[in-house]
Amino acid sequence: MRMYEIIEKKRDGIPLSFEELQFFINGYCCGDIPDYQASALLMAIFLNGLNEKETSDLTILMANSGDKVDLSSIPGIKVDKHSTGGVGDKTTLVVGPIVAACGVPVAKMSGRGLGHTGGTIDKLESIPGFKTSLSIEEFLSNVKEIGISIAGQTGNLAPADKKIYALRDVTATVNNISLIASSIMSKKLASGADSIVLDVKTGSGAFMKTVEDSLHLARIMVDIGERLGKKTYAVITDMDVPLGNSVGNSLEVIEAIDTLKGKGPYDLENLCLILSARMLEKAGKGNYEECMRMAKNAIDDGSALKKFRDLIEKQSGNPLVIEDYTLFGKARFVFEYRAKNDGFIEAIKTDSLGIASMILGAGRETKESQIDYTAGITLQKKTCDRVSKDEVIAILYTDNQESINKAIEVLNCAVKITASAPVLRPLILASVDSGSINV
Amino acid sequence: MRMYEIIEKKRDGIPLSFEELQFFINGYCCGDIPDYQASALLMAIFLNGLNEKETSDLTILMANSGDKVDLSSIPGIKVDKHSTGGVGDKTTLVVGPIVAACGVPVAKMSGRGLGHTGGTIDKLESIPGFKTSLSIEEFLSNVKEIGISIAGQTGNLAPADKKIYALRDVTATVNNISLIASSIMSKKLASGADSIVLDVKTGSGAFMKTVEDSLHLARIMVDIGERLGKKTYAVITDMDVPLGNSVGNSLEVIEAIDTLKGKGPYDLENLCLILSARMLEKAGKGNYEECMRMAKNAIDDGSALKKFRDLIEKQSGNPLVIEDYTLFGKARFVFEYRAKNDGFIEAIKTDSLGIASMILGAGRETKESQIDYTAGITLQKKTCDRVSKDEVIAILYTDNQESINKAIEVLNCAVKITASAPVLRPLILASVDSGSINV
Numbered sequence: 001m002r003m004y005e006i007i008e009k010k011r012d013g014i015p016l017s018f019e020e021l022q023f024f025i026n027g028y029c030c031g032d033i034p035d036y037q038a039s040a041l042l043m044a045i046f047l048n049g050l051n052e053k054e055t056s057d058l059t060i061l062m063a064n065s066g067d068k069v070d071l072s073s074i075p076g077i078k079v080d081k082h083s084t085g086g087v088g089d090k091t092t093l094v095v096g097p098i099v100a101a102c103g104v105p106v107a108k109m110s111g112r113g114l115g116h117t118g119g120t121i122d123k124l125e126s127i128p129g130f131k132t133s134l135s136i137e138e139f140l141s142n143v144k145e146i147g148i149s150i151a152g153q154t155g156n157l158a159p160a161d162k163k164i165y166a167l168r169d170v171t172a173t174v175n176n177i178s179l180i181a182s183s184i185m186s187k188k189l190a191s192g193a194d195s196i197v198l199d200v201k202t203g204s205g206a207f208m209k210t211v212e213d214s215l216h217l218a219r220i221m222v223d224i225g226e227r228l229g230k231k232t233y234a235v236i237t238d239m240d241v242p243l244g245n246s247v248g249n250s251l252e253v254i255e256a257i258d259t260l261k262g263k264g265p266y267d268l269e270n271l272c273l274i275l276s277a278r279m280l281e282k283a284g285k286g287n288y289e290e291c292m293r294m295a296k297n298a299i300d301d302g303s304a305l306k307k308f309r310d311l312i313e314k315q316s317g318n319p320l321v322i323e324d325y326t327l328f329g330k331a332r333f334v335f336e337y338r339a340k341n342d343g344f345i346e347a348i349k350t351d352s353l354g355i356a357s358m359i360l361g362a363g364r365e366t367k368e369s370q371i372d373y374t375a376g377i378t379l380q381k382k383t384c385d386r387v388s389k390d391e392v393i394a395i396l397y398t399d400n401q402e403s404i405n406k407a408i409e410v411l412n413c414a415v416k417i418t419a420s421a422p423v424l425r426p427l428i429l430a431s432v433d434s435g436s437i438n439v
Numbered sequence: 440m441r442m443y444e445i446i447e448k449k450r451d452g453i454p455l456s457f458e459e460l461q462f463f464i465n466g467y468c469c470g471d472i473p474d475y476q477a478s479a480l481l482m483a484i485f486l487n488g489l490n491e492k493e494t495s496d497l498t499i500l501m502a503n504s505g506d507k508v509d510l511s512s513i514p515g516i517k518v519d520k521h522s523t524g525g526v527g528d529k530t531t532l533v534v535g536p537i538v539a540a541c542g543v544p545v546a547k548m549s550g551r552g553l554g555h556t557g558g559t560i561d562k563l564e565s566i567p568g569f570k571t572s573l574s575i576e577e578f579l580s581n582v583k584e585i586g587i588s589i590a591g592q593t594g595n596l597a598p599a600d601k602k603i604y605a606l607r608d609v610t611a612t613v614n615n616i617s618l619i620a621s622s623i624m625s626k627k628l629a630s631g632a633d634s635i636v637l638d639v640k641t642g643s644g645a646f647m648k649t650v651e652d653s654l655h656l657a658r659i660m661v662d663i664g665e666r667l668g669k670k671t672y673a674v675i676t677d678m679d680v681p682l683g684n685s686v687g688n689s690l691e692v693i694e695a696i697d698t699l700k701g702k703g704p705y706d707l708e709n710l711c712l713i714l715s716a717r718m719l720e721k722a723g724k725g726n727y728e729e730c731m732r733m734a735k736n737a738i739d740d741g742s743a744l745k746k747f748r749d750l751i752e753k754q755s756g757n758p759l760v761i762e763d764y765t766l767f768g769k770a771r772f773v774f775e776y777r778a779k780n781d782g783f784i785e786a787i788k789t790d791s792l793g794i795a796s797m798i799l800g801a802g803r804e805t806k807e808s809q810i811d812y813t814a815g816i817t818l819q820k821k822t823c824d825r826v827s828k829d830e831v832i833a834i835l836y837t838d839n840q841e842s843i844n845k846a847i848e849v850l851n852c853a854v855k856i857t858a859s860a861p862v863l864r865p866l867i868l869a870s871v872d873s874g875s876i877n878v
Contacts, residue, residue, distance in 0.1 A: 008611040011485065036474035040610035043482035046450065171479035172447040 003037045010044040018057045025061040025160050042173040050178040056227040062186035065160035069192035074105050077283040080193035085117040086201040087354035088242035092120045093256035094272040097307035100148035101298040104283040107143045109153045109191050113363050116354030121152045126249035126373035130317030146310045158186045181220040195231040195282040203240035205350025211429050218432040231282050236430040241383045242350050244268035248362035248376010250328035260305040267427050331374040331397035335404050339387040343417040352414030356407040360398040372399050384424045442476045449483040457496045464500040464599050481612040489617040495666040501625035504599035508631035513544050518718040519632035524556040525640040526793035527681035531559045532695035533711040536746040539587035540737040543722040546582045547589045548630050552802050555793025560591045565688035565812035569756030585749045597625045620659040634670040634721040642679035644789025650868050657871040670721050675869040680822045681789050683707035687801035687815010689767035699744040706866050770813040770836035774843050778826040782856040791853030795846040799837040811838050823863045
């Protein structure tokens with residue numbers, strides 16, 4: 001077998017066999033296949049596509065390329081959750097404790113943020129003392145002891161995906177649905193869960209800009225999961241509007257704690273309950289309605305909040321932050337962003353909001369950037385809200401005074417005020433369950 | 440400007456500007472742009488194409504990437520000739536002397552053979568003593584003195600094309616018509632001629648398998664030439680049947696000498712006269728009919744043969760080979776390949792004939808292979824000829840006895856004998872002149 005012939009086949013639109021994809025993945029990982037041949041193949045894949053079998057073959061090959069987390073020592077059905085990334089998405093911080101409080105073990109490996117999207121690991125690290133770098137033994141023993149652990153990914157989880165993603169990132173081959181699906185699912189498979197609930201974000205702040213593309217991505221990921229024997233469920237949710245009101249690391253943790261206390265923003269609580277109920281359902285805790293009641297109850301009776309406190313304590317964080325938000329520290333500069341005229345908020349472009357937050361210090365422009373944990377934005381008004389001229393729309397937090405003007409510039413383009421009230425699309429746009437689609 | 444955005448644009452089917460192609464060519468040549476980005480762009484170009492302007496922009500950028508031969512010190516209109524490569528194509532050895540004998544200077548840089556196709560430089564080097572590696576001064580002074588010189592390409596002629604071709608060769612991006620056209624034309628432009636006559640080979644032994652593809656390639660190359668102010672003419676010729684009867688270096692030189700003596704195979708003489716007449720026409724020697732008479736006359740009066748003798752002498756070869764073919768040396772092993780049954784030759788697959796000849800030692804399997812100059816094949820029968828069982832179809836020559844069985848195996852698949860006489864397509868299939876097509 002020769003890499004040249006594999007490139008040629010895909011270039012001509014011919015599906016690749018498992019053995020051919022294996023030759024590519026193994027050869028590329030060990031350095032036998034050079035970057036220039038891999039990037040030619042990736043561009044051919046980008047333009048000619050992968051069919052369902054090729055996509056699941058690629059996924060399993062990347063999942064098998066490194067370490068795999070063995071969760072078999074933890075009793076019960078392990079359910080993982082993944083969001084395709086958005087702005088203000090702190091669901092893991094709420095869903096994890098709810099699901100764990102309902103008796104389903106949560107062994108979750110998460111990532112860091114890049115560009116305008118945030119990452120769960122960065123958010124948790126805004127809690128003073130919180131440790132996200134755990135050995136696999138610590139990680140598993142924490143789950144066994146308190147039912148939950150959230151840690152950074154081990155270095156050798158799906159290394160083929162890591163190497164291929166880095167190449168895609170510099171050769172304009174990231175935005176292909178099959179490649180995105182196999183990248184996400186390879187890490188989920190290597191993480192060892194029995195079942196996977198996916199939250200596919202759609203809109204200006206997400207990778208996928210249209211419901212059609214998101215449904216397509218969701219269908220491919222559910223198909224991969226089912227082909228590989230994992231119960232997989234996907235929900236397509238709106239990302240034209242940021243989730244909740246806060247963007248930025250400690251700001252988002254505070255909002256998550258509020259939600260666990262039963263006083264979070266409606267959209268965030270609603271999505272967290274839906275995701276939790278689906279995870280409980282996939283873990284065999286009952287039908288969807290029963291699971292939804294259990295999830296709500298875990299907030300109402302304080303057991304989910306207690307589980308979050310246990311998580312913080314177990315991973316060396318200061319649990320007092322739950323009652324005293326000043327322990328997160330405070331940004332040195334605060335700026336109120338006000339409405340330019342009367343009307344209704346037609347849109348606050350989500351990706352621009354993420355970029356403004358990144359500029360303030362909450363995110364990374366490059367992998368090497370340092371994060372300012374208290375930086376970010378809280379929205380006082382959201383899409384469809386009525387505003388009067390000079391009313392505060394958002395509050396900006398930063399330690400870097402110079403960044404404020406740049407962030408304001410971005411917000412000036414992102415915020416649109418209109419004369420008549422616009423119609424908001426629903427948060428939950430569709431779902432995909434074992435190949436059946438509900439729009 | 441960033442290479443990432445150039446890849447992205449072409450990936451999305453958007454034409455690239457001159458400045459973007461310049462950024463790529465300059466950056467890639469100086470090593471600022473890595474191979475993996477260049478190969479991603481090449482695959483996007485392969486699949487999404489280049490328009491006419493992009494193709495001529497790319498050509499001129501590659502032509503300008505290194506040295507350019509300055510022919511201005513040679514008086515008159517300089518006409519170059521290029522064949523896209525075939526099996527048994529020794530036209531340059533005949534056309535060069537004819538054209539020079541008619542008073543048009545021939546300053547020709549040629550290449551070596553690779554795979555199943557031969558190269559003019561290898562053929563000339565089969566003449567004892569013949570030197571193909573000339574300094575640019577020697578090359579020009581030879582043309583001034585005797586009206587003709589044929590030399591190997593200087594190392595730094597269109598280096599961008601050289602680097603890009605090497606990458607295309609290992610990333611399955613060779614067979615794209617725009618890339619082939621710009622690669623050929625960049626070298627022609629850098630070689631400094633005022634006018635170019637192209638012979639686009641079509642059929643089993645050529646790069647282009649169909650007349651449609653060849654016409655497309657010819658049209659693009661003529662378009663590039665005209666855009667850049669060079670009179671350009673292309674003729675589409677058959678390569679389902681090898682040109683002449685001989686394949687292999689000294690065997691082809693002998694056939695070329697026979698043709699200059701007026702006793703060559705009809706198809707070879709015919710094509711050489713047509714190409715010569717077109718070159719003379721482009722050099723302003725008269726209309727096509729007048730130029731055809733001049734070309735024929737140069738054979739009839741022996742002036743073309745004398746010019747070939749001058750060329751050999753001037754480049755340190757032994758001119759006695761013209762009268763005494765034994766001076767070329769003799770292959771140690773000779774094998775007669777015979778017909779398996781009665782009938783007509785339906786086809787001798789030209790690419791297989793080229794491969795059989797390469798196996799016998801006449802060609803290079805890799806760039807490092809050594810050539811056996813006396814090895815090759817002479818055809819006693821060609822397509823449409825009647826044969827009886829056991830009649831000799833071809834004679835094989837080699838110094839490597841072991842190669843004979845392998846070559847026979849290839850020929851067994853390449854030679855087809857049929858009961859009824861097939862119809863031969865004409866040698867000249869079409870021509871393209873300044874955008875007008877004559878089929």
